Amino acid sequence: MIIYYSLTGHTKKLAQEIAKKTEDKLYEIQLDKPYKNNPLVLARFTKEKATGVIPTAHKIDIEDAVIYLGYPMWGGDMSLAMQGFLMANDLSGKHIKPFITSGTSTLKMSLKTLKKLAPDAMIDANFNSDML
Ligand SMILES: Cc1cc2nc3c(=O)[nH]c(=O)nc-3n(C[C@H](O)[C@H](O)[C@H](O)COP(=O)(O)O)c2cc1C
Helix, strand or coil: CCCEEECCCCCHHHCCCCCCCCHHCCEECCCCCCCCCCHHHHHHHHHHHHHHCCCECCCCCCCCCEEEEEEEEEEECCCHHHHHHHHHCCCCEEEEEEECCCCCCCCHHHHHHHHCCCCCECCCCCCHHHHC
């Protein structure tokens, strides 16, 4: 299963490319209060980051053992939408293959957060979707 968050479409495109190769099903993360793709997103994100607010996300049934987890980097870390998803959904025992899109930030910069929010998952930190 491929689980992703995408505000402006980059991560969605990458998720779809992975789906073509692996034939896994795609799930786009749904937030109770979605971000809007406009310049105000930066103000909302900055405020949430400053106050420690993480948006709440929908809970889903996850049967697959392998989860491709895709998110954009925001503020040098995993986007808060994905953080909200991981807080709402228990990925214990799953194999997580993370992938990101960003300007310059790297996946590595988000691994601490990923490990914190999915402490009992096996994380393939060296996953590279180009290798599929
Ligand atoms: C609120 C916000 C914060 C961002 N912060 C970063 C950042 O810290 N580092 C970075 O490289 N890119 C940052 N970006 C750029 C996105 O990571 C990049 O455009 C990404 O591909 C967007 O993915 P999406 O189209 O799937 O939403 C930020 C974008 C937004 C909207």
